[in-house]
Amino acid sequence: MLIEDEDYEDLLSTPGWAEMARESEARGEARGEARGEARAREELITDLLGRIFARRVGRRPSEAEARSIVERSLTTSAVEVEDALLDLDRDALLRWLAEPTKRD
Numbered sequence: 431m432l433i434e435d436e437d438y439e440d441l442l443s444t445p446g447w448a449e450m451a452r453e454s455e456a457r458g459e460a461r462g463e464a465r466g467e468a469r470a471r472e473e474l475i476t477d478l479l480g481r482i483f484a485r486r487v488g489r490r491p492s493e494a495e496a497r498s499i500v501e502r503s504l505t506t507s508a509v510e511v512e513d514a515l516l517d518l519d520r521d522a523l524l525r526w527l528a529e530p531t532k533r534d
Contacts (some may be wrong), residue, residue: 482515487523488520495524501531
């Protein structure tokens with residue numbers, strides 16, 4: 431249900447509603463900030479580790495490979511993924527990224 435601006439202002443003038451609205455807005459902002467921070471972290475991982483991938487393999491990672499890099503970085507550690515990118519040969523690296531990520 432959509433609330434018109436005037437109705438929303440009336441609700442805010444009602445005792446109790448203003449505090450509930452502020453709390454709700456704060457929770458929404460916090461969720462938005464958390465989503466934004468998570469997205470920024472994923473973009474950073476994709477950029478940094480994607481560049482290492484590109485140097486080792488000779489091309490940018492596909493969408494599936496980039497998702498695997500991010501998922502593995504978040505579920506294990508970015509250090510483990512970085513080690514794999516640097517230590518595995520090209521074919522082993524591609525096989526490793528294609529394997530399903532193990533969940534604990």
